[in-house]
Amino acid sequence: MKKVVLRNLSTFFGIFVLSMFLLVSNTEAASEIELISENPESDSVIEMMHYDDIKDNPELIQFLEENNRADLLKLDDMNYSQQAQALKLSIFNTRTYPDGFDEILAKYGEERVNKTIEKYGMVYEQPTINTENIDVVTLSEMDEITGEPKSVTAWFITYQAQRSGFVVNFTKVGTSKLDTVSLSQKRYHNSSYNNWPMAAAGPLVTKTQVGSGVFNVWAQSMDKTTDYFIYQITVTENGTVWKASNSSETFEAGTKRSHQRYNFEVGIYGDSTFKALGGERHHLISADALKQIGKDPNKSPAIRMIYRDHRLTLNHGSSTAAVAYRAEEVSYLKAGKYEELISKNVLDFKKLTDPDVENGNLYNKYFNELLLTILGLEDYLGIVAWD
Numbered sequence: 001m002k003k004v005v006l007r008n009l010s011t012f013f014g015i016f017v018l019s020m021f022l023l024v025s026n027t028e029a030a031s032e033i034e035l036i037s038e039n040p041e042s043d044s045v046i047e048m049m050h051y052d053d054i055k056d057n058p059e060l061i062q063f064l065e066e067n068n069r070a071d072l073l074k075l076d077d078m079n080y081s082q083q084a085q086a087l088k089l090s091i092f093n094t095r096t097y098p099d100g101f102d103e104i105l106a107k108y109g110e111e112r113v114n115k116t117i118e119k120y121g122m123v124y125e126q127p128t129i130n131t132e133n134i135d136v137v138t139l140s141e142m143d144e145i146t147g148e149p150k151s152v153t154a155w156f157i158t159y160q161a162q163r164s165g166f167v168v169n170f171t172k173v174g175t176s177k178l179d180t181v182s183l184s185q186k187r188y189h190n191s192s193y194n195n196w197p198m199a200a201a202g203p204l205v206t207k208t209q210v211g212s213g214v215f216n217v218w219a220q221s222m223d224k225t226t227d228y229f230i231y232q233i234t235v236t237e238n239g240t241v242w243k244a245s246n247s248s249e250t251f252e253a254g255t256k257r258s259h260q261r262y263n264f265e266v267g268i269y270g271d272s273t274f275k276a277l278g279g280e281r282h283h284l285i286s287a288d289a290l291k292q293i294g295k296d297p298n299k300s301p302a303i304r305m306i307y308r309d310h311r312l313t314l315n316h317g318s319s320t321a322a323v324a325y326r327a328e329e330v331s332y333l334k335a336g337k338y339e340e341l342i343s344k345n346v347l348d349f350k351k352l353t354d355p356d357v358e359n360g361n362l363y364n365k366y367f368n369e370l371l372l373t374i375l376g377l378e379d380y381l382g383i384v385a386w387d
Helices: 051-056 058-066 080-087 103-109 111-118 287-292 320-334 338-351 366-383
Strands: 001-004 034-039 138-143 149-164 165-173 178-191 198-201 205-210 213-219 226-236 240-245 260-262 264-270 280-282 301-305
Touching: 001 111, 034 280, 051 058, 058 149, 103 366, 111 366, 138 213, 149 226, 149 260, 165 178, 165 226, 178 213, 205 213, 264 366, 287 320, 320 338
Parallel strands: none
Antiparallel strands: 001 138, 034 240, 138 149, 149 165, 165 213, 178 198, 178 205, 178 226, 226 240, 226 260, 264 301, 280 301
């Protein structure tokens, strides 16, 4: 008889592996895993653990080491590219700089971009890999006489919110295949303010004899400033059924959504084609301050931001602190201290905690857009003249 052993691991990607006997509901983890039904005739053993607990599981460590996959024990020490290589992902996000950085280089040239980054001390801080979001599933065939596993196979199931859509990938160590895997998916978007209706529901995807590779790509274009994916995956093996879901992820501030996408953009504020798309457009230097020196804020570059992110910016709103901040901006501008003001406003983004948790602060979250805005503001304010 087949013996199914499921073990739980974790990383930023929201990687899964299936398991039995318990319902895991961890507010830090992206998933909840539940045993739906069990085949009593199967001499199966199912275990689940979080990544941090793997160090206490010598059998799993030995299995990965014997299969020359000890690198999978070190995912929390890797950057995104290294992690993708270890998991053998054919589709993944490169995080040396945020997505879209190459387009900035193409538009403004490497020399100017590098000088601007150096001038304003801009450093992109790669997000910390959250190893609490990986689960591991193992499938064992047991020796009926000795009660020991004759063979073991482990799967790492990776969920990624890509610019093109939602990608699910299986990384296998071993030789077995899973009987049946079914996947359902939904996408929610930020239509306006704090409204997050469901934007689309994907078709049920069911496959048999699942091994390694891309399990499914659900192509979904972005129509709002941000969206995120909810999934449910069901694994059936030898009559035992497991379900894993990230349905506990919500739009509430402070909730980590591991499968969220952003559609930020920099444009000219008064350009009719530059849409808010459910978010709001933000002047890095406030419109009020620009007017005080005779500048038209409609011709200034602005950043399309998530509604609740914009509400956190220090020069926005009618509070006493915001009014004082804008008055300080005017002082800088009237003194001709344009670069000092830009530097101050950009660095102040570091003080703003990301409500979506993942990025740490708004500086890191909007790094590309801040850089693009600086380059635009330099031209708008006449700070530099480049060929």
